[in-house]
Amino acid sequence: MRIIFTDTYKKMSEEAAKILAGQLWIKPDSVLGLATGSTPVELYQNLVWLYKTVGLDFSQATSFNLDEYVGLAEDDPQSYHRFMHENLFDHVNIRKDHVFFPNGLAADSAAEGERYEAAITAAGGIDMQLLGIGRNAHIGFNEPADAFTRITHKVALKESTIAANARFFASAADVPREAMSMGIGTIFRARHIVLLASGAEKAEAVRDAVEGAITPRVPASILQLHPSVTLIVDQEAGSLLKAEKSDS
Numbered sequence: 001m002r003i004i005f006t007d008t009y010k011k012m013s014e015e016a017a018k019i020l021a022g023q024l025w026i027k028p029d030s031v032l033g034l035a036t037g038s039t040p041v042e043l044y045q046n047l048v049w050l051y052k053t054v055g056l057d058f059s060q061a062t063s064f065n066l067d068e069y070v071g072l073a074e075d076d077p078q079s080y081h082r083f084m085h086e087n088l089f090d091h092v093n094i095r096k097d098h099v100f101f102p103n104g105l106a107a108d109s110a111a112e113g114e115r116y117e118a119a120i121t122a123a124g125g126i127d128m129q130l131l132g133i134g135r136n137a138h139i140g141f142n143e144p145a146d147a148f149t150r151i152t153h154k155v156a157l158k159e160s161t162i163a164a165n166a167r168f169f170a171s172a173a174d175v176p177r178e179a180m181s182m183g184i185g186t187i188f189r190a191r192h193i194v195l196l197a198s199g200a201e202k203a204e205a206v207r208d209a210v211e212g213a214i215t216p217r218v219p220a221s222i223l224q225l226h227p228s229v230t231l232i233v234d235q236e237a238g239s240l241l242k243a244e245k246s247d248s
């Protein structure tokens with residue numbers, strides 16, 4: 001795993017933007033796996049800026065989002081679908097028929113998981129997967145569990161995740177209790193993975209994921225086995241890492 005240590009959230013976001021932009025410049029028809037949450041917001045702002053100023057081209061790109069809440073319509077203000085459009089897709093030249101989400105309204109979640117996997121495969125697989133990390137080291141919505149999940153599936157969210165995401169809702173009671181999420185296997189099949197972490201509340205999760213045992217109790221720990229992972233941390237999120245600082 002390559003670790004890029006940065007001082008601030010701003011620098012973390014700039015480093016991440018360089019990597020995603022580089023991917024698009026090298027392979028304009030890249031299949032990107034994209035993430036929601038507060039962590040990638042400024043990265044997306046940087047990508048929009050690169051699109052507007054130096055012509056970073058999304059016209060041939062495809063995107064698959066990691067996850068979506070169960071029970072929210074696409075146009076619900078809290079849906080991840082809306083989040084991605086407001087933060088990135090509406091501001092760049094990605095084709096709207098090239099952006100994909102798990103359907104949180106699907107009646108048959110198992111069939112929906114298989115449909116989403118087939119769509120990823122049909123697109124050629126994910127070239128670069130962007131990830132944030134939960135405070136309990138979840139990635140996507142893959143919560144600590146007894147086994148690593150293999151494909152896109154329905155998950156019951158942990159109370160801690162509901163509490164952490166409540167800041168985006170009027171109250172914790174409004175946070176959906178379930179989501180459709182890529183599985184750990186789906187994420188692991190991406191050719192390159194970029195994991196972002198910012199803030200002191202992520203420091204333990206980052207340390208456990210990078211330096212701890214590989215276990216489904218720490219979902220992100222599986223990334224230690226992937227051949228191409230770049231972790232970008234700000235000072236606080238990287239503060240508990242023993243790893244030699246290779247960059248700053």
Ligand SMILES: N[C@@H]1[C@@H](O)[C@H](O)[C@@H](COP(=O)(O)O)O[C@@H]1O
Pocket residue numbers: 035036037038039040066067131132133134135139140141161165
């Ligand atoms: N499903 C998302 C994850 O993809 C995200 O990584 C995590 C951390 O979010 P944040 O970046 O807001 O800390 O939150 C949610 O649970």
